Amino acid sequence: MMKILVTGGAGYIGSVVVARLLEQRHHVEVLDDLSTGHHDAVAGEAVWHRRPLRSAGEVLDGSFDAVVHLAARSLVGESMQHPERYWHGNIVETLALLDAMRHHSVPRLVFSSTAAVYGDAGSDPITEMTATQPTNPYGASKLAIDHMLTAEATAHGLGAVSLRYFNVAGAYGALGEHHDPETHLIPNLLTAAEHHRDGRDYAPAQIFGTDYPTRDGTAVRDYIHITELADAHVLALEHATPGTHEILNLGTGVGTSVREVVDAVRQVTGVPIQVREADRRPGDPPVLVASGAQARRLLGWVPEARVTAMIQDAWTARSQHAPGPPVVRDAPTPAGGHLRPGSRSPELPPSSSS
Ligand SMILES: NC(=O)c1ccc[n+]([C@@H]2O[C@H](COP(=O)([O-])OP(=O)(O)OC[C@H]3O[C@@H](n4cnc5c(N)ncnc54)[C@H](O)[C@@H]3O)[C@@H](O)[C@H]2O)c1
Numbered sequence: 387m388m389k390i391l392v393t394g395g396a397g398y399i400g401s402v403v404v405a406r407l408l409e410q411r412h413h414v415e416v417l418d419d420l421s422t423g424h425h426d427a428v429a430g431e432a433v434w435h436r437r438p439l440r441s442a443g444e445v446l447d448g449s450f451d452a453v454v455h456l457a458a459r460s461l462v463g464e465s466m467q468h469p470e471r472y473w474h475g476n477i478v479e480t481l482a483l484l485d486a487m488r489h490h491s492v493p494r495l496v497f498s499s500t501a502a503v504y505g506d507a508g509s510d511p512i513t514e515m516t517a518t519q520p521t522n523p524y525g526a527s528k529l530a531i532d533h534m535l536t537a538e539a540t541a542h543g544l545g546a547v548s549l550r551y552f553n554v555a556g557a558y559g560a561l562g563e564h565h566d567p568e569t570h571l572i573p574n575l576l577t578a579a580e581h582h583r584d585g586r587d588y589a590p591a592q593i594f595g596t597d598y599p600t601r602d603g604t605a606v607r608d609y610i611h612i613t614e615l616a617d618a619h620v621l622a623l624e625h626a627t628p629g630t631h632e633i634l635n636l637g638t639g640v641g642t643s644v645r646e647v648v649d650a651v652r653q654v655t656g657v658p659i660q661v662r663e664a665d666r667r668p669g670d671p672p673v674l675v676a677s678g679a680q681a682r683r684l685l686g687w688v689p690e691a692r693v694t695a696m697i698q699d700a701w702t703a704r705s706q707h708a709p710g711p712p713v714v715r716d717a718p719t720p721a722g723g724h725l726r727p728g729s730r731s732p733e734l735p736p737s738s739s740s
């Protein structure tokens with residue numbers, strides 16, 4: 387049993403990582419400022435800290451065995467328009483986390499890196515040796531953190547694993563993807579399907595770019611199921627070794643184009659959603675498909691789910707309820723006081739928001 391702090395544990399991926407770690411009987415604490423996450427997505431057994439990442443030093447102490455660090459800004463488009471948000475929100479805040487971990491001698495870190503560090507890498511499967519040439523500030527900020535972790539491991543003995551996820555999709559039970567605004571392809575298509583099914587007016591879903599050098603002109607991504615992705619974190623925690631920084635791509639090796647995703651959503655939902663062809667979205671590479679050989683070799687991690695299963699699970703999750711509220715600790719009240727464990731923060735979003 388490990389004592390683990392999960393930053394960003396109220397987010398889409400973090401909430402599933404928390405659920406899987408709790409199932410493995412680990413002690414889990416969540417640090418999240420709820421900037422994009424949902425309080426109700428955090429399982430009730432987790433200890434809750436509503437805080438910004440830069441205050442991690444007030445949560446960590448010498449009793450923690452590890453940190454799983456998912457908290458970040460992560461929108462390619464936003465990063466093109468407001469790069470400074472990514473230098474501050476990702477790089478500066480992570481530096482504060484690393485300072486706190488070093489101060490309290492927390493020995494292990496598993497970090498959410500991204501395929502976006504590779505940029506336009508061509509059509510071959512991307513290995514960890516592929517050149518990193520991010521095409522947007524989001525990817526650049528994550529690459530900077532990967533470099534920080536390498537130095538931290540070498541200089542100070544941290545055991546770090548960077549997991550470079552490709553495109554995460556699907557749901558774990560009722561834990562699905564809910565962002566506002568939502569920019570990701572699959573949830574946008576499912577929202578269009580819901581509106582079409584319910585006979586509501588809706589703006590057609592958009593296909594960003596139909597002139598890419600791909601088999602049907604639309605961008606190709608490697609979609610991985612969120613449950614399998616979460617399980618890779620559990621394995622990575624066990625693998626983290628003091629003084630080393632491992633970097634692992636997490637993908638299936640199967641590329642799916644935007645048009646193929648649209649077809650799969652129509653097939654799974656049975657709804658003939660309308661789509662509109664639009665210009666490319668700035669910062670988007672044409673193709674991102676992983677080689678998963680290194681993750682298979684080091685972690686024994688072999689993803690099996692295909693994109694239709696991810697869409698089916700995400701579609702099913704939309705009709706289910708989120709779990710109940712967790713224990714609340716040190717959530718500031720509007721008056722600047724603190725709530726007792728077990729009480730509910732007045733700042734929390736309504737339960738329907740997750
Ligand atoms: N979704 C994907 O396909 C994908 C792919 C590759 C990498 N990633 C990475 O995985 C991680 C999680 O992504 P997600 O899709 O779950 O995003 P998300 O926005 O749903 O979750 C991020 C969580 O972090 C919290 N957060 C953000 N900044 C914070 C800060 N400064 N202090 C405290 N909390 C903060 C948010 O409130 C949210 O709960 C991110 O680091 C992202 O870059 C995601």
Ligand SMILES: O=c1ccn([C@@H]2O[C@H](COP(=O)(O)OP(=O)(O)O[C@H]3O[C@H](CO)[C@H](O)[C@H](O)[C@H]3O)[C@@H](O)[C@H]2O)c(=O)[nH]1
Pocket residue numbers: 460461462499500501502551552553554569570571572574591592593594595605606607644667670674
């Ligand atoms: O409504 C939409 C939304 C997206 N797309 C397209 O669909 C593809 C996938 O886009 P997403 O927004 O779903 O995902 P991204 O590839 O932009 O990014 C995701 O995966 C990356 C890694 O590949 C990053 O890590 C990032 O955090 C995560 O958001 C892109 O070509 C995008 O242009 C559309 O055509 N229409």
